Amino acid sequence: MKHIRNFIQNNLFFLMCLFVASSFSSCSNDDDTTIVPDNWINISNEGFTIGYEGGLLTRDFTVPEEVNSERIYVISESNWIRASIENTTVNLKITESTVTQERNSIVTLIYDEAHRLDISVTQGAAPAAKVSELLLPASLHNQTVGLGQVFDLASLIEVLPENAGNKTLSYTVEGDKDAVSIENGILKIEKEGTATIKVAATDGSGVTTDLKIICSGTEPFIRDGWSVATSIKYSNGNGYVTDGSTGKPEDMFDGDASTFLSLVKPGKSYSGYTTPADHQLYFIIDMGTEQSFNYFTWAHRVGNNSDYLRVWGVSIDGSNNGEDFTEIQSNIDIPYANNTDEIKIEIPESTYRYIKVKLVKWSDIAGGSKSGSSMQIGEFNVGKK
Numbered sequence: 142m143k144h145i146r147n148f149i150q151n152n153l154f155f156l157m158c159l160f161v162a163s164s165f166s167s168c169s170n171d172d173d174t175t176i177v178p179d180n181w182i183n184i185s186n187e188g189f190t191i192g193y194e195g196g197l198l199t200r201d202f203t204v205p206e207e208v209n210s211e212r213i214y215v216i217s218e219s220n221w222i223r224a225s226i227e228n229t230t231v232n233l234k235i236t237e238s239t240v241t242q243e244r245n246s247i248v249t250l251i252y253d254e255a256h257r258l259d260i261s262v263t264q265g266a267a268p269a270a271k272v273s274e275l276l277l278p279a280s281l282h283n284q285t286v287g288l289g290q291v292f293d294l295a296s297l298i299e300v301l302p303e304n305a306g307n308k309t310l311s312y313t314v315e316g317d318k319d320a321v322s323i324e325n326g327i328l329k330i331e332k333e334g335t336a337t338i339k340v341a342a343t344d345g346s347g348v349t350t351d352l353k354i355i356c357s358g359t360e361p362f363i364r365d366g367w368s369v370a371t372s373i374k375y376s377n378g379n380g381y382v383t384d385g386s387t388g389k390p391e392d393m394f395d396g397d398a399s400t401f402l403s404l405v406k407p408g409k410s411y412s413g414y415t416t417p418a419d420h421q422l423y424f425i426i427d428m429g430t431e432q433s434f435n436y437f438t439w440a441h442r443v444g445n446n447s448d449y450l451r452v453w454g455v456s457i458d459g460s461n462n463g464e465d466f467t468e469i470q471s472n473i474d475i476p477y478a479n480n481t482d483e484i485k486i487e488i489p490e491s492t493y494r495y496i497k498v499k500l501v502k503w504s505d506i507a508g509g510s511k512s513g514s515s516m517q518i519g520e521f522n523v524g525k526k
Contacts, residue, residue: 181208181256184231188261189248195221195235195264202229202250212252219246222262238267239304269306272342275350276301280365283353286330287360289525293430294352295326296366298340307344314338320356327430330356359526361438362428364394371404372423375414382414382515390424398440398480398519406505411514423499426521431461433525435490440520441480449513451477454502459493466497474502483520496523 184202191198204210210229217224221244223234231250238244243266250258276299281292300308312323317334328338338352369390371380381388382403392400405411408418416422441451454474458466470488498521505511 177208177252177256178205181205181252182213182250182258184250184258184260186258186260188263189233190263190265191235192265193238193240193267195237198233198235198262200231200260202231204229208252214251215248216251217246217248217262219244219262221264222246222248224248233262235262235264238264239302240267241269241304241306242266267304270302270304271346272300272302272305272308272344272348273346274301275299275310275340275342275348277340277350277352278365280363281352281354283355284363285355285357285360286363287358287524288330288332288356289433290330290362291430291432292328292363293326293366294323294328294338294340296429298352300342305344307342309343311341311343312338313341316353317356321354328354330354333357359436359524361522361524362432362434364522366429367394368427368429369393369402369424371402371425373404373416373420375405377413382411384515384517393518393521396520398443398483401442401517401519403515403517404500405515406503406513409514421499422516423497425463426496426498427463428494428496431492431494432523433490433492434488434523435525436485436487436523438520438522438524439475439484439486439518441477441484442517442519443480445480445517447510447513448477449504449510450515450517451475451480452500452503452516452518453477453507453509454500456499456501457488458497458499459491460495460497461493463495466495467493469493472501477504480519490525 182202182204184200189198213226215224215226215231221236225232233248244264246262247259248262278297281297294312295310298310312326314321314323315337317336320332320334320336322329322331323338333356335355340350340352342348371390374380381390382405384403387400388403390402393402404422405414405416407416407420407422409416452475454472456471456473457469459469460466469491473486476484500516503516
């Protein structure tokens, strides 16, 4: 029994299964008919404390004669604590912390559902470390970037180690200084040229790195750090239709039109997913910071020749708070005759952080085939020319 107890020490699911199994065998186990006293365990419930380095914490306990100590289990609510019982000793193995704040958790001793004891565990904060490395975003460093795009460098440059005490960075522009502007870590691509941005830690570590950017023409925006959500939640909790390994909203940002966002057409069902007939399908993109743009690009899913799986028209709105949207342009036709070319469509110049793309036209409602239950978008982006 001791070995079984330690095997399931941190798994509540197996623990509950064991409780159920025990209840079925109660008629043949005299111990199960024993009335368990309120003082079923004698152990200090004073909280455990340990330094950030971690280590092993132990505490002994005793039980009354009528309590079987072999039936006591311990579980932890946190993965930085490995809890077990050996004979009548509670053992807590605490991993080293790199978190610069104190962290707290609970371990629970359990005899049965009515007899449980919680004990707190506190681990001290790790000391702040000096910056050791600055990792540049691969999609931006040494890459060609379209004019007009804005980047929040503080969110894109990774500062190591995790427990660095001061992650504030400074930025100095070298090369074509007029090609970019930067203020408080917000970088804007201003004109054609090649700029080098010297990024430096400000904690006295002396760590620096150079971010080189080629500013050219009307390239669509780099989408690092962008997020996207859809208007609907299906029965499985997802806002998209699973299609093998794809179907997710973020698949519109991977530069590969063979992966795609997939949504069920209003009034139809597919593989257990249903979109109500009166539902307005849309997706909302958060670009992380305000951007100025005057065109968008669209790619239908490649690898499928059925135009009834494509979006035929959209309306586009913008917002700077993610809640109050203003119309940019409505009822924009999307060419749907083929799926081999990227589509570029001009729209009024706008400056927003959030873009809402409403799907307003597809084959079923526009005189095309009524076959197919889903619509699939391979790629979406915006840019400025």
